[in-house]
Amino acid sequence: MRLQAALFIAACVSPAVAIYSDEVNHIDFHHALLGAPSPDSTFFLKPSSSSNASLLYTISDKSIVGAINPRDGTLIWRQDISRSGSASSAAGILRGLDGNNAVVGAAGDSISSWGAQDGKLIWENRFADGVVADLELLELEDARATSSARDTIALTGGESTGVVRRLDGDSGETKWEYKDNSGDVAFQVSSSPTEVFYISLQSAMLKGYKIKVTALDPVTGRQTHQQVLNSESDVASPESILFVGANTASPLIVWADKSHKSLKVNVIGTKQISTINIDNTSGQDIQQITVHAPHKLNSLPHFLVHYETESGAWAEVYHVDMKSSAVSKAYQLPYLQGQSAVATNNVDANVFFTRVTDSEAIVVSSASHGILGRWNVDASSTDRVLHAVAEVVTKGKTVAVRAAVLRKSGDWSLIRNGQTEWTRPEALIYAVAAAWVEDEDQEELAHELEVEGHEGLIGAYIHRVKRHLRDLQHLPEWLKELPKRIITSILTDEVSNLDSFGVAQSIIVATEKGRVYALDTGRQGAIKWGVQAEETSHWDIKSILSQPGSAVIYISDGSSVQINSSTGEVISRSAPTNNKLQSIATFEQQVGSSVIRMGSLGIQEDGTPVAPFDDITGFLVTTSNDGRVLGWVEKDNKHPVWEFVPPSGQKLIKAVSRPSHDPVASIGKVLGNRSVLYKYLNPNLVLVTAVDEKDHTAGFYLLDGVSGKVLYSTTQAGVDPTQPIASAISENWFAYSFFGDVVDESSSKGYQLVISELYESPLPNDRGPLDSAGNYSSLHSNIPLPHVVSQAYLIPEPISHMAVTQTRQGITIRQLICVLPSSNAIVGIPRHVLDPRRPVDRDPTSAEAEEGLFRYAPFLEFDGKWYLSHSRDVAGIKTVLSRPTLLESTSLIFAFGGDIFGTRATPSHAFDILGKSFSKLQLVLTVVALAAGVAFLAPMTRKKQVNMLWKAT
Numbered sequence: 001m002r003l004q005a006a007l008f009i010a011a012c013v014s015p016a017v018a019i020y021s022d023e024v025n026h027i028d029f030h031h032a033l034l035g036a037p038s039p040d041s042t043f044f045l046k047p048s049s050s051s052n053a054s055l056l057y058t059i060s061d062k063s064i065v066g067a068i069n070p071r072d073g074t075l076i077w078r079q080d081i082s083r084s085g086s087a088s089s090a091a092g093i094l095r096g097l098d099g100n101n102a103v104v105g106a107a108g109d110s111i112s113s114w115g116a117q118d119g120k121l122i123w124e125n126r127f128a129d130g131v132v133a134d135l136e137l138l139e140l141e142d143a144r145a146t147s148s149a150r151d152t153i154a155l156t157g158g159e160s161t162g163v164v165r166r167l168d169g170d171s172g173e174t175k176w177e178y179k180d181n182s183g184d185v186a187f188q189v190s191s192s193p194t195e196v197f198y199i200s201l202q203s204a205m206l207k208g209y210k211i212k213v214t215a216l217d218p219v220t221g222r223q224t225h226q227q228v229l230n231s232e233s234d235v236a237s238p239e240s241i242l243f244v245g246a247n248t249a250s251p252l253i254v255w256a257d258k259s260h261k262s263l264k265v266n267v268i269g270t271k272q273i274s275t276i277n278i279d280n281t282s283g284q285d286i287q288q289i290t291v292h293a294p295h296k297l298n299s300l301p302h303f304l305v306h307y308e309t310e311s312g313a314w315a316e317v318y319h320v321d322m323k324s325s326a327v328s329k330a331y332q333l334p335y336l337q338g339q340s341a342v343a344t345n346n347v348d349a350n351v352f353f354t355r356v357t358d359s360e361a362i363v364v365s366s367a368s369h370g371i372l373g374r375w376n377v378d379a380s381s382t383d384r385v386l387h388a389v390a391e392v393v394t395k396g397k398t399v400a401v402r403a404a405v406l407r408k409s410g411d412w413s414l415i416r417n418g419q420t421e422w423t424r425p426e427a428l429i430y431a432v433a434a435a436w437v438e439d440e441d442q443e444e445l446a447h448e449l450e451v452e453g454h455e456g457l458i459g460a461y462i463h464r465v466k467r468h469l470r471d472l473q474h475l476p477e478w479l480k481e482l483p484k485r486i487i488t489s490i491l492t493d494e495v496s497n498l499d500s501f502g503v504a505q506s507i508i509v510a511t512e513k514g515r516v517y518a519l520d521t522g523r524q525g526a527i528k529w530g531v532q533a534e535e536t537s538h539w540d541i542k543s544i545l546s547q548p549g550s551a552v553i554y555i556s557d558g559s560s561v562q563i564n565s566s567t568g569e570v571i572s573r574s575a576p577t578n579n580k581l582q583s584i585a586t587f588e589q590q591v592g593s594s595v596i597r598m599g600s601l602g603i604q605e606d607g608t609p610v611a612p613f614d615d616i617t618g619f620l621v622t623t624s625n626d627g628r629v630l631g632w633v634e635k636d637n638k639h640p641v642w643e644f645v646p647p648s649g650q651k652l653i654k655a656v657s658r659p660s661h662d663p664v665a666s667i668g669k670v671l672g673n674r675s676v677l678y679k680y681l682n683p684n685l686v687l688v689t690a691v692d693e694k695d696h697t698a699g700f701y702l703l704d705g706v707s708g709k710v711l712y713s714t715t716q717a718g719v720d721p722t723q724p725i726a727s728a729i730s731e732n733w734f735a736y737s738f739f740g741d742v743v744d745e746s747s748s749k750g751y752q753l754v755i756s757e758l759y760e761s762p763l764p765n766d767r768g769p770l771d772s773a774g775n776y777s778s779l780h781s782n783i784p785l786p787h788v789v790s791q792a793y794l795i796p797e798p799i800s801h802m803a804v805t806q807t808r809q810g811i812t813i814r815q816l817i818c819v820l821p822s823s824n825a826i827v828g829i830p831r832h833v834l835d836p837r838r839p840v841d842r843d844p845t846s847a848e849a850e851e852g853l854f855r856y857a858p859f860l861e862f863d864g865k866w867y868l869s870h871s872r873d874v875a876g877i878k879t880v881l882s883r884p885t886l887l888e889s890t891s892l893i894f895a896f897g898g899d900i901f902g903t904r905a906t907p908s909h910a911f912d913i914l915g916k917s918f919s920k921l922q923l924v925l926t927v928v929a930l931a932a933g934v935a936f937l938a939p940m941t942r943k944k945q946v947n948m949l950w951k952a953t
């Protein structure tokens, strides 16, 4: 009865509900990520000459340019510039100048300029002669320039040529170019107040490289002079050069000999090489030397060299004499155990160095060793610091500093005067797999219920009585808690109080860099824990299976790691096996409204299971790397029972099956005239997608997983195989999208979404050939084919991934969740909008209207209310997971792959949740008032009735 009532409500309320503005950040959360900031291209910068507050700019290893608000770590804007061809190999470069309204970034062969304040594209330029090797903004004012945007000096390097160009700040047009055909390695560019320098590496006769410096006139681009430095004994590869100073009064080239005994410094443009002996006082091998120098033209010619050993670090500060180009040591920052990072910046001409160590942050001036500011760092961490950028502010004698520190874990945090202000978990951008955490207690109950289900009537009854008696031990605690619970439930508002209904779930996310996180969807996706489960940069995760209390991560080499899901501790590891795995198959069974896992099995790349599955009754469908679909039954992992090969020329790209939790609330569809169309409900459906890259066709095949029989197939023509093709299957319907020919109007192409529904028979109230059969088997040769009703819709943009919302009983209308990569959004299209039975070219009859059908329109515009991500810019999503909650109306959504996004979908409104405006207190007061009124009025009424009786007689 309750179920019917819920069904009734679910069908009545108008579906498709938008998120209300007071629910933003309450029911949804979003980590807008960039990736790990690059050490040379991260800086604080004032976005325009009129603003005092600076923003934090970076380009990440994913080639995303972004501006962060240093106050709270929120993203102000970002642009993905990795699209440009061969960007993957070369690291991106980003440059900015105070007071310039633009930042200039490069990745691969393209250079683009972005508005510093709003991230709008100003210009973009591509060069055919190689990737961009270096970039500088010219700080010198061009007398003829009319605008404030500074010109860019860009160096592109190809096989044997290096080209230096000066690009106009406003338009990106080339003002001059200098070509170097000598075959040198194009290395960097730099500039001084009067010259532009092109630094290239010339192969020496025997081995190593000579550093060649070519000075160019900034106005004409003509070569003024050239110098070759004899560095070949030290410089074996471009990596040997530690630093090429840009835009300082005396730009430097610094390199070290191979044994790290001495440092060589050259002031660019001079012939002189100064040698500095390295004081190896720590008694340990020096592992890394970094040079920090200010990037401003007017700053003092001072620089700092930071030496890192295995367990500690120290730094030395040097001054350059502008006249003689001599380099002298000024002072030293002492050797300290633990990690240390140095950042430099300048206030007017003064240069400040900020050193962040495990225990403290200090600020010193480059002129003298006196410590200007010292703060204890609150969060000392075992997480190694990779690099830092800092901004020092001086006010009279006092200084303040904020430093953005990148740690090895991928956490990027801002430390302001020793306090950690915010942390951005940038490593989450590498997420490749995720799984919901299983609650321990709920699992127990499900198990008990299962035991009861398998016993006889009396046995089950005794079992249940015992279970309830056991539960009684919690009664005293429960009673003690009761008053508090009543009061809090009256006083707090309802929407924030749903955590006990399964909407506050944890989810485990694993990244390809070997880190594993647990996020709490009940607390805006906050990180509960993050651990480095494996030291690797490419963790080929195949699957995460979660079980009560723990989760197991399976890797392609056959190894696995088991992790405690409440603490992140590694419980156990298993060694790699000889079998390279393609995927992990799980056997699951739906018991009531929960899914119980029976077992799991690795699948090798050729599609064969690693072992026969003996103790599980079931079947298995796999795909092989040579493009076949294979069906397996228990006890045999050598010979598939069936095999499906797409027609020749077609390449298998995807196979999807119904989700393991896919409850069907009703087996038929009630039509307007009260007749019923019976759904074709086969739990073993598999939808296979194959494309022919030559013919530009795509085939979609619906298979029966047990027999391998093709139940339905269709081919689409004119398909662009380079565009995303997504598919999903649930209940008695499946959907797919692609870019291809539009059927009716010839010669036009578009993005299409096709939906197909499966029925037992085309006739209402008819169950087809299965009607009389009490049971049937898929293996039986004459398995009936479904009646398929399809409809295609033209959609405005591509869909890269599809998923279906899941609710507990399947009563709530489902939504087809689509990831829209070109607008960085996620939409949930209500299923009934896509109904293929919508009347074409006519208005619906009254019976059809009663069914909720409305006139078919070929073009499906995504309604603003369908956007689960509403106004958020959710970028890079690869996978969307859905999970039912204890509330039938609500489905949890979690999306990952680039950004992290989570929300709650209520496709039929939150019909089983009281709204925020509902006041329990008011209800209680009303009841009390009514009771008081009744108590007061009842005697009066009784008296009056008695009096009336007397009067009547």
Ligand SMILES: *[C@@H]1O[C@H](CO)[C@@H](O)[C@H](O)[C@H]1NC(C)=O
Pocket: 050, 051, 052
């Ligand atoms: C910027 O700082 C200057 C001096 O520090 C101050 O006079 C001015 O009002 C500030 N401007 C803004 C927009 O805050």
Ligand SMILES: *[C@@H]1O[C@H](CO)[C@@H](O)[C@H](O)[C@H]1NC(C)=O
Pocket: 259, 260, 261, 280, 282, 283, 284, 285, 286
């Ligand atoms: C530094 O000194 C230690 C011990 O004296 C020695 O083992 C190491 O090789 C030296 N490292 C360098 C780079 O000189």
Ligand SMILES: *[C@@H]1O[C@H](CO)[C@@H](O)[C@H](O)[C@H]1NC(C)=O
Pocket: 548, 549, 550, 564, 565, 566, 567, 571
């Ligand atoms: C996980 O850690 C918690 C807290 O340390 C512990 O109580 C629990 O038993 C652990 N679970 C497993 C499966 O080891």
Ligand SMILES: *[C@@H]1O[C@H](CO)[C@@H](O)[C@H](O)[C@H]1NC(C)=O
Pocket: 671, 672, 673, 675, 764
């Ligand atoms: C009910 O309507 C469907 C079409 O909507 C029609 O095919 C069917 O024959 C009708 N059934 C009855 C009993 O009128």
Ligand SMILES: *[C@@H]1O[C@H](CO)[C@@H](O)[C@H](O)[C@H]1NC(C)=O
Pocket: 774, 775, 776
């Ligand atoms: C299924 O039906 C066939 C005949 O139609 C019968 O022989 C078989 O015993 C039935 N199986 C079950 C499990 O009812």
